[in-house]
Structures are given as C-alpha cells and as structure tokens.
Amino acid sequence: MTLAAAPLSSLRLQEIPNQTYQAAPDRFDASWADPLSTLLGLGRAAGADFIEFFLERTNFISCLAEDDAITSISPRLTTGAGVRVFKGKADCYVSTNDVSFHGLKAALEKGLSIMGLLLPATSAYVPEVTLEMFRDYGATKENWLVNCSSMQVMGDVLLGANASVEKVAKHLQARRTNYFRDWQEVLVASSDGTFARDIRLTQSVGTNVLCADGDHRSSIGQRLGNTSDPSFLTAWDYGTTAEELAESSGKMLYADYVESGTYPIIMANHFGGVIFHEACGHLLETTQIERGTTPFIDKKGEKIAHESLTAWDEGRSNESFGTIDMDDEGMPAQRTLLIENGVLKNFLSDRAGAVRTGHPRTGSGRRQNYTFSAASRMRNTYIDAGDHSLDDLFASVDRGIYCKKMGGGSVGATGQFNFAVDEAYLVENGKITRPLKGATLIGEAVDIMQKISMCSQDLSLAPGFCGSISGSVYVTVGQPHIKVDSITVGGR
Amino acid sequence: MSKVIEISANAQTIAQRLGITKYDIYGATTDSTSVQVDKGEPKQVKASNRASVTVRVWNDQGRLGVTSTTDVDERGLELALKTASEASAFGATENIPDFSPEATAPLPDVDVALADPAPVGTLIEQLVKAEQALLNAHDAIAAVPYNGIAQSAVEHFYVNSAGAQRSEERTSASVYLYTKTEQEGRKPRSGHAVRIGVGSDNLDIDGCLQEATDKTLSHLDYKKIESGKYRVVFSPEAFLSLVSAFGNLYNAQSVLDKRSLSTAESLTTAVASPLLSVYDDALHPGNISPETFDGEGTPTRRLPIIEKGVLTNFLHSAGTAKRMGAQPTGHASIGAKVSVGSNFLHITQGDAAAASYALETADNVILIDDLQALHAGVNALQGSFSLPFDGWLVNKGDRTSIESATVAGDFRQLLQSIIYVSPDEKVTSSGVAPHVWVDDLSITGE
Incomplete structure (x- = not known):
C-alpha cells in the first residue's frame, strides 16, 4: 500500500510503540478514542479492508440456594478484547485478555499477520482513523451495577423462594433456586468510524423442583429474566412461581408417557x-445463508408460512431478556419484520452477513463475549398475536396434545428441528383430559411453518438462552397460543 | 518466569498483603488457533491468547468465598482475592469445601507428547484440500457448511497456601467435517466426522474425510421407518453421549443433592446388565490430553464405576468424599460449590455374553450413529430420554438410512436391557466405547 502525504493526525510507524495514551483503565469512555484510532489506522495502513475492536468488561455473580441453604455465591470478573480484520470476504478474529495499548496492538498485528498483511515501513506515516462522536448508550446506566441486590439480599430472596415451594408442593425431593446478574460494559470502535459504548444488565432467576413418589418422578422449572431493572430480584413474586410449580409438578408426577405418533397440537x-x-x-x-444451510435462502418476498403468521425480531422489547440498545458491532438496535402474513420479508444480518450475502445489517451482530466474533443472532423474537380466542383453538382439536411448557430444542443443518415438551396434556374433543410426559416434537422447518394455522390473541414473551456460532446469548422467545395442524411427536 | 509461576507468586504476595492466610487457585492459560474455509477460500481464522483463574479464600470463621477472573495481572488478582474475601462472609456454613487431602500427593507419571503449533497457512491448506476432496467425492455433496481445524496449547495449574503447586502443559488439535447434500426432489442429507490428535501434524485427516464421505453417501437413499419397538445398536459415540448425559447416576455430588438416579445405598447394587462395565480413566492411553490432577489438585486415576453391572464407585471431589466416607477420585472442578464430572469414560465388556451378535447377520435392527439434542431430550432427573438420531435400519449388513426418527426410553431400563457389548472398542474424543446392543427401545418414525 502506498501512503499519501501525512495528515496532521499521523504518526510514523516507528513512533507508535512510544506513544503514551490516557485511556481510562476502569471504564470505557471517550479517552479510548486516541489509542483505538491509532490502531485502526495501523490496520488500514497494512491493507486491511475493515478492522473492528470490541472491548468488554463484565461483573457477573451467581447465587444458588438448595433447599434451605445458600450453597454457592460465585462472582466472576472479566476483561478482554477482540480485534477483527477483514480482507475481502475473509476475516480473522484475535482475542486477548490484555486491553493495554500494547496488548491490543499485539492482537492486531497477529490478526494482520494471519491475513497475510504486512505493516508498512517503520518510516511510513500511519493516518489515524477518524472516529464518530462518542455514542454512549451507557451514560444513563452508570448506577445500574451499584443499585443491584447485595449478596445478602440475593441469599434472602432465594431462600424465601425455596421456603415458598416447600409450603405448597407435595412429594418434594429437592428444591433449587438460582439467580445471576450479568453486568457488561462494551466498547466498539471500527475503521468505518464507529465508536460506541453500552452498559447492559441482564438478570435471571429460576426455580426447579424435583418431586418423587416411589418410581414416579417429575422435574419442573420456571425461569424469569430481565434487562435493565436493578430491582428485578427484589420485585420477583416468588410465591406465585411456587404455586405454579407445585401445580405443574403435581400433575406431571403421575403422568403417562405420551404415545408416539402424529397429532395436531396446541402450543402455549x-x-x-x-x-x-x-x-x-x-x-x-x-x-445460515453463508453456509447454505437454510431452505429460505432465496425466498425473500415469497410465502414461506401459513398466512396467519406474522413474526418479528426486535432489539428493544421493554426490559425483555434479549433487549439491547446497540448490537456488538455498535449498530443501534432495530425492529425487524421477519414474516408478514406468511411472506418472508427480511433476514437477520450482521456485518459479515452483509459483506458475504448482501442482506443489509439489522443490528443483529451479537456474541457471548470478547472471545467470539459477532454473528447474526436473534434478539426478542416472536410470532405476533392473531385473531382467534384460546377457546377457538381447543375447539378445533378432536384428539391432540396441548404443549403447556416447552423444554429446549435445536435445528440441524438440513432444517430438521426438535424440541422437548416438559409439560403436556392430551386433548380430546376440545378438552384437556390427562397429563402426558416424555414428548419430543420433530419436523422439518419448511413443513411446519405452513401448518401453524391459528394464532390466539394472548402474545406473551419468555427469556431464553440461545447457543450458536458466536456463543450463548440472551434472547426472548414468544408467541400467542398457536395451533399446529399436525406434527410428529416422539414418545413411547 | 512462566505465566503460571508468575501468577502463583503474585497471588502469594497479594494474599499476604491482604491478610488472607488460607486460599487456593486453579487456573489455565490457553493459546489457540482455528480455521474454517468456504469453497476453497479461507473464511474465518480465530486466534486467542487468554488466561483465567478461580481463587478460593477461607475467612477467619472458616467460610469460603470464591471469585473467577480473566484479569491475571497484579491488579486483577488483587481485586479477585478481595472480592472472594468479601464473598466469604456469605459462604456456606455446612459442608464447606476444604483443601484436598491429596493436593500434594505424587502425580501419576504420564508420558505426554506435545506438539508445536502449525502455521495458519498450513492449517488452511489442509482444510481446503479436505473440503475439495469431499466435494469431489460425489455429485450430491454440495457443500461442507461446517468445517474446521483447531489447535490449542493449554497450561493448567493448581496452587494453595499449604504449599501445593502443580502445573502441566498439553496440546491438542482437531479436524471436523460436516457435509450437506442437494439432490433434485430429495431432502438435504448430511454426514460428519471428527478426528483429534496431539497436534495438527498427526491428525488423521484422510480418515476423517473417508468417514464423512461414507456416512454422507450412506444417507443419500433414505426411508421413513415405522414406529414401534426395535432392537437398537448404539455406536460408541452415541452410547458415550447417553452415559454422559445421565452422569448423575454415578456422581456423588448429585447423590448428596438428591438430584441423582442413585442414592448412597445404590453402591454395590446391580444397575445394569452384567454384560456392561464402565470406568472413568483420565489416564487412558487413548486420551490425547490426559490431565493428571483435577481442579482441587487431586491426582486423577482409573476408577471403576460399573463393573459387570454393579455400581462400584461414585465420582468424588474432596468434599463429597469426606461426607460419604470415601477417597477423592480426581473429578472435581473448583468453585464456590465444587462440581463433579467425568474425565474420560471407558465403556467395555463385563461378563462374557451367552450369545454374540453382528450387524452382518442381524435382522431389522436400528444402528444409531449419532444422538442429537441431548440438552433438550434428556430428562436426567426423571431418567427418561426422547432423542432424534442419525442412523440406519440394518438387515443382514445392508444399511438403509432412516429419514427422521426419535428413540425414547428410560435410561435405567436401557442399562438392564443390554443384550450384547461388542469387543470392538473405539477411541473417541470423549472416551472409549464399543457398540452396545439394547432390546425393545421405542422408535418414532411415521
């Protein structure tokens, strides 16, 4: 690469190691502009098409109550950074715990080297990258961490929850309530001028009960989640949680195993x-488009689902579990219409997705932490409410299954999906008749989307943890009650 | 000074300055590289150099506080020790973990080879060749959407204020190939294979290629299967994943937490067919990265778990061993609540079988190659499972790929229903196992 005459804000390469920067060691703020713009300029001078720095600091704590004792309080402190270097459509990602100027420079140089890019001569001028005005989504969130529950309060609430369960559940063998608080500060600076910071506060509390009576066993859990409310834990109504768990575990304790077959289902x-x-x-x-592992690769604008189905993925759904103000590439969160009346409208795209597939970015670049490069991921994703009442859905089923509480699931590279049902009931002539356990739903994505024929009006969101290419991220899933005309149910 | 010694020395100095008299630290430093390719071109290269430590601090009342950190310079360690010290005020008052009585015991002498990292360019070249070979293997193979070669060097260590100091280095590499087919009027199919080695130089890439190719082609012609009860043969990988998923059966911490399929009284009882034996053996010659000590510094070892169907031992930490009157077994992971888990399972024949079976002569049996979605389809506390799988219907050696199906059952019943454990043990990345034959499992197809 040939360098032009040096602008005023340029350094010679040989001068860079001797620079001293005043970046704040304990927070990410505008003082990081100077070192990062220098390093971004260094990457550009070496011939990279695009460079991005992602800096992260976390303060995580988890607390576990088992029966009537706190058995674990585990804080975890993390500091790290990743640098991503693009040349054409190929990229390299290098992560490090060392967020000093020299640590970041070493990571950048390693990335450049891997991409076959060479630093210019030591006498060459390195123009700094001009960063945008510091975009600080964290400015109003500075007190979030200190306003969260103390260790003492965590313990009190969790023990209170376990005590509530004991009061209302029968045949209890074990009670377990856990809570975590994940405070995260991130800074993104990239060679297109992006310079943004955010603070995120994600909390979740869950209770699991194990009931046993002879050979009969049931294990039921319930989890709540929140972003951005420091008082989330103390506001938790654990008495209601205990009652709901007691009811479910009691019904499932003596449930029969589901008989395998093909059924219409109503999913809660x-x-x-x-x-x-x-x-x-x-x-x-x-x-998935990059890998060629989606059947919807060329279906934008086409009908891929039943006309009753409209679906969204949005960055901000109040305090829902997948809410972010900006994604992990510094892009403000957006509301993305995925499917409208059965027609595919948009894909979820990150920076690499935009480069490799041409689909515009949607603020969906997410990662678990600094050890992962961002990838296109879901945030708060839900099927929109429909026009039917819940009674309409049940009335349409002669013999089927009501899936009241779902477990986890997955989808494979060939589009086959599966998920477990934690709490299910047989539906006969529109009425719930008896509890069932051990059900797994399996099918093909292309088929099932055409079979979601009825949506009720009671849209509700729930927290989830989504594992994929860029690690585990917090998400929301949601829908109203829906009817699937037929699906294969694995059982005994 | 190595990073580990530096961390250890810094921790000691800081602990003294903070007045902390009892502590221990487990940590690791990792240097790793991975590559993936797409249609002959490098797609993404990842590299990382990072460290993490977990510190445990006991306060004057003997209560324990814990903190983990990735910030292992002096400032980060000091913050971690201070935070752990603060957390100790809220630590458990009963069954408090302590140093392992074996934290200074001699470690097993293991001959471990280490490999130098290969240049990234070499890894990409190897992977591009493998991808091309797969694409050339059959017209139906349209892509290798998931692929990768990874290499890593890990140094892990344990130190405590009573003088224990252990560390060891290991290197490992892996190659992973996952195909996807496209044929007009047919559903996409796939096949995958993985190989591991000490370094990228000794990875069996050709073997991985051949296995991925063979599996993919074997799934091109597929059929639905009728739902019902079948005799099922689990591949070594599939059976290992199932035994691991129900690890609470032999986990002492789970037993003490009343979250196990076993109780303390289950020891010496028959939990499986006498044809089956299960060991955990971190030091097995097939384990390319054998760790000689666990998160509490306890030496690892070969431990009988099930011998000829009888439950013989639980996996223990120092704390569970103390509570159950046993010895620690080298299966602990450090934390505020120490967790227990297997290292490297070795599943093998128990009693001699009255009859032997072979796929070449068997009629209407299902060979399960790979169990999927264990995180969702296993209810380890109930003992039940309902899992999608890749596999074949086998008739006298002829294999017909099964389009889409699940296998369901009760794990304890499955263990009792084993009718044959083959002698053909296979070394995998998670353990060693043979093919295991089980009668009367529910299969849902159509």
Missing part, C-alpha cells in the same frame, strides 16, 4: 415461542 404462549425460534428464526440468520 410464552416459552412456546421456542418452536419459531428453532424451526424458523435460526434459518433467517445470514450465517
């Missing part, structure tokens, strides 16, 4: 939305 709202997440949402990520 809330975490029932995992069906759309697994069966369709993942297949609308541009990472």
Whole structure:
C-alpha cells in the first residue's frame, strides 16, 4: 500500500510503540478514542479492508440456594478484547485478555499477520482513523451495577423462594433456586468510524423442583429474566412461581408417557415461542445463508408460512431478556419484520452477513463475549398475536396434545428441528383430559411453518438462552397460543 | 518466569498483603488457533491468547468465598482475592469445601507428547484440500457448511497456601467435517466426522474425510421407518453421549443433592446388565490430553464405576468424599460449590455374553450413529430420554438410512436391557466405547 502525504493526525510507524495514551483503565469512555484510532489506522495502513475492536468488561455473580441453604455465591470478573480484520470476504478474529495499548496492538498485528498483511515501513506515516462522536448508550446506566441486590439480599430472596415451594408442593425431593446478574460494559470502535459504548444488565432467576413418589418422578422449572431493572430480584413474586410449580409438578408426577405418533397440537404462549425460534428464526440468520444451510435462502418476498403468521425480531422489547440498545458491532438496535402474513420479508444480518450475502445489517451482530466474533443472532423474537380466542383453538382439536411448557430444542443443518415438551396434556374433543410426559416434537422447518394455522390473541414473551456460532446469548422467545395442524411427536 | 509461576507468586504476595492466610487457585492459560474455509477460500481464522483463574479464600470463621477472573495481572488478582474475601462472609456454613487431602500427593507419571503449533497457512491448506476432496467425492455433496481445524496449547495449574503447586502443559488439535447434500426432489442429507490428535501434524485427516464421505453417501437413499419397538445398536459415540448425559447416576455430588438416579445405598447394587462395565480413566492411553490432577489438585486415576453391572464407585471431589466416607477420585472442578464430572469414560465388556451378535447377520435392527439434542431430550432427573438420531435400519449388513426418527426410553431400563457389548472398542474424543446392543427401545418414525 502506498501512503499519501501525512495528515496532521499521523504518526510514523516507528513512533507508535512510544506513544503514551490516557485511556481510562476502569471504564470505557471517550479517552479510548486516541489509542483505538491509532490502531485502526495501523490496520488500514497494512491493507486491511475493515478492522473492528470490541472491548468488554463484565461483573457477573451467581447465587444458588438448595433447599434451605445458600450453597454457592460465585462472582466472576472479566476483561478482554477482540480485534477483527477483514480482507475481502475473509476475516480473522484475535482475542486477548490484555486491553493495554500494547496488548491490543499485539492482537492486531497477529490478526494482520494471519491475513497475510504486512505493516508498512517503520518510516511510513500511519493516518489515524477518524472516529464518530462518542455514542454512549451507557451514560444513563452508570448506577445500574451499584443499585443491584447485595449478596445478602440475593441469599434472602432465594431462600424465601425455596421456603415458598416447600409450603405448597407435595412429594418434594429437592428444591433449587438460582439467580445471576450479568453486568457488561462494551466498547466498539471500527475503521468505518464507529465508536460506541453500552452498559447492559441482564438478570435471571429460576426455580426447579424435583418431586418423587416411589418410581414416579417429575422435574419442573420456571425461569424469569430481565434487562435493565436493578430491582428485578427484589420485585420477583416468588410465591406465585411456587404455586405454579407445585401445580405443574403435581400433575406431571403421575403422568403417562405420551404415545408416539402424529397429532395436531396446541402450543402455549410464552416459552412456546421456542418452536419459531428453532424451526424458523435460526434459518433467517445470514450465517445460515453463508453456509447454505437454510431452505429460505432465496425466498425473500415469497410465502414461506401459513398466512396467519406474522413474526418479528426486535432489539428493544421493554426490559425483555434479549433487549439491547446497540448490537456488538455498535449498530443501534432495530425492529425487524421477519414474516408478514406468511411472506418472508427480511433476514437477520450482521456485518459479515452483509459483506458475504448482501442482506443489509439489522443490528443483529451479537456474541457471548470478547472471545467470539459477532454473528447474526436473534434478539426478542416472536410470532405476533392473531385473531382467534384460546377457546377457538381447543375447539378445533378432536384428539391432540396441548404443549403447556416447552423444554429446549435445536435445528440441524438440513432444517430438521426438535424440541422437548416438559409439560403436556392430551386433548380430546376440545378438552384437556390427562397429563402426558416424555414428548419430543420433530419436523422439518419448511413443513411446519405452513401448518401453524391459528394464532390466539394472548402474545406473551419468555427469556431464553440461545447457543450458536458466536456463543450463548440472551434472547426472548414468544408467541400467542398457536395451533399446529399436525406434527410428529416422539414418545413411547 | 512462566505465566503460571508468575501468577502463583503474585497471588502469594497479594494474599499476604491482604491478610488472607488460607486460599487456593486453579487456573489455565490457553493459546489457540482455528480455521474454517468456504469453497476453497479461507473464511474465518480465530486466534486467542487468554488466561483465567478461580481463587478460593477461607475467612477467619472458616467460610469460603470464591471469585473467577480473566484479569491475571497484579491488579486483577488483587481485586479477585478481595472480592472472594468479601464473598466469604456469605459462604456456606455446612459442608464447606476444604483443601484436598491429596493436593500434594505424587502425580501419576504420564508420558505426554506435545506438539508445536502449525502455521495458519498450513492449517488452511489442509482444510481446503479436505473440503475439495469431499466435494469431489460425489455429485450430491454440495457443500461442507461446517468445517474446521483447531489447535490449542493449554497450561493448567493448581496452587494453595499449604504449599501445593502443580502445573502441566498439553496440546491438542482437531479436524471436523460436516457435509450437506442437494439432490433434485430429495431432502438435504448430511454426514460428519471428527478426528483429534496431539497436534495438527498427526491428525488423521484422510480418515476423517473417508468417514464423512461414507456416512454422507450412506444417507443419500433414505426411508421413513415405522414406529414401534426395535432392537437398537448404539455406536460408541452415541452410547458415550447417553452415559454422559445421565452422569448423575454415578456422581456423588448429585447423590448428596438428591438430584441423582442413585442414592448412597445404590453402591454395590446391580444397575445394569452384567454384560456392561464402565470406568472413568483420565489416564487412558487413548486420551490425547490426559490431565493428571483435577481442579482441587487431586491426582486423577482409573476408577471403576460399573463393573459387570454393579455400581462400584461414585465420582468424588474432596468434599463429597469426606461426607460419604470415601477417597477423592480426581473429578472435581473448583468453585464456590465444587462440581463433579467425568474425565474420560471407558465403556467395555463385563461378563462374557451367552450369545454374540453382528450387524452382518442381524435382522431389522436400528444402528444409531449419532444422538442429537441431548440438552433438550434428556430428562436426567426423571431418567427418561426422547432423542432424534442419525442412523440406519440394518438387515443382514445392508444399511438403509432412516429419514427422521426419535428413540425414547428410560435410561435405567436401557442399562438392564443390554443384550450384547461388542469387543470392538473405539477411541473417541470423549472416551472409549464399543457398540452396545439394547432390546425393545421405542422408535418414532411415521
């Protein structure tokens, strides 16, 4: 690469190691502009098409109560950074714990070297990259961490929850309540001028009960999640959680195993939305287009689902579990219409997806932490409410299964999906008749989307953890009650 | 000074300065590289150099606090020790973990080879060749959407304020190939294979290629299967994943937490067919990265778990061993609540079988190659499972790929229903196992 006459803000390469920067060691703020713009300029001078720095600091704590004792309080502190270097459509990602100027420079140089890019001569001028005015989504969130529950309060609430369960559940063998608080500060600076910071606060609390009576066993859990409310834990109504768990575990304790076969099903709202997440949402990520592993690759504008189905993925759904103000590439969150009345409208795209597939970025570049490069991922994803009442749905089923509480699931590279049902009931002549356990729903994404024929009006969202190419990220799934005309149910 | 010694020395100095008299630290430093390719071109290269440590601090009342950190310079270690010290005020008052009585015991002498990292260019070249070979193997193979070669060097260590100091280095590499087919009027199919080695130089890439090719082609012609009860043969990988998923059966911490399919009284009882034996053996010659000590510094070892169907031992940490009157077994991971897990399972024949079976002569059996979605389809507390799988219907050696199906059952019943454990043990990345034959499992097809 030939360098032009040096602008005023240029350094000679040989001068860079001797520079001293005043970047704040304990927070990411505008003082990081100077070192990062120098390093971004260094990457550009070496011939990279695009360079991005992602800096992260986390303060995580988890607390576990088992029966009547706190058995674990585990804080975890993390600092790290990743640098991503693009040359054409190929990229390299280098991560490090060393966020000093020299640590970041070493990571950058390693990335450049891997991409076969050479630093210019030591006498060459390195123009700095001009960064945008510091975009600080964290400015109003500075007190979030200190306003969260103390260790003492965590312990009190969790023990209170376990005590509530003991009061209302029968045949209890074990009670377990856990809570975590994940505070994260991120800074993104890239060679297109992006310079943005955010603070995120994600909390979740869950209770699991194990009941046993002879050879009969049932294990039921319930989890809540929140972003951005420091008082989330103390506001938790654990008495209601305990009652709901007691009811479910009591019914499932003596449930029969489901008989395998093909059934119409009614899937509950809330975490029932995992069906759309697994069966369709993942297949609308541009990472799937890059790999050629989605059947929807060339279906934009075409009908891919039943006309009753409209679905969204949005960055901000109040305080829902997948809410972000900006993605991990510094792009403001957007609301993305995925499917409208059965027609595919948009894919979820990150920077690499835009480069490799041409689909515009949607603020969906997400990662678990600094050790992963960002990838197109879901945020708050849900099927929109429909026109039917819940009674309409049940009345349409002669013999089927009501899937009240879903477990996890997955989708494979060939579009086959599966997920477990934690709490199910047989439906006969429109009425729930008896509890069933051991059901797994399996099918093909292309088929199932055409079979979601009825949506009720009771849209509800639920927290989830989504594992994929860029690690585990917090997401929301959601839907109203829906009817699937037929699906294969694995059982005994 | 190596990073580990530096961390250890810094921790000691800082602990003294903070007045902390009892602590221990487990940590690791990792240097890793991975590559993936797409249609003959490098797609993404990842490299990382990072460290993490977990510190445990006991306060004056003997209560324990823990903190993990990736910031292992002096400032980061000091913050971690301070935070752990603060957390100790809220630590458990009963069954508090302590140093392992074996934290200074001699370590097993293991001959371990280490490999130098290969240049990234070499890894990409190897992977591009492999991808091309797969694409050339059959017209139906349209892509290798998931592929990768990875190499890593890890140094892990354990130190405590009573003088224990252990560390060891290991290197490993892996290659992974996952195909996808496209044929007019047919559903996409796939096949995958993985190989591991000490370094990228000794990876069996050709073997990985051949296995991925063979599996893919074997799934091109597929059929639905009728739902019902079948005799099922689990591949070594599939059976290992199932035994691991129900690890609470032999996990002492789970037993103490009342979250196990076993109780303390289950020891010495028959939990499986006498044809089956299960060991955990971190030091097995097939384990390319054998760790000689666990997160509490306890030496690892070969431990009988099930011998000829009888439950013989639980996996223990120092704390569970103390509570159950046993010895620690080298299966602990450090934390505020120490967790217990297997290292490297070795599943093998128990009693001699009255009859032997072979796929070449068997009628209407299902060979399960790979179990999927274990995170969702296993209810380890109930003992039940309902899992999608890749596999074939086998008749006298002829294999017909099964389009889409699940296998369901009760794990304890499955263990009792084993009718044959073959002698053909296979070394995998997670352990060693043979093919295991089980009667009367529910299969849902159509």
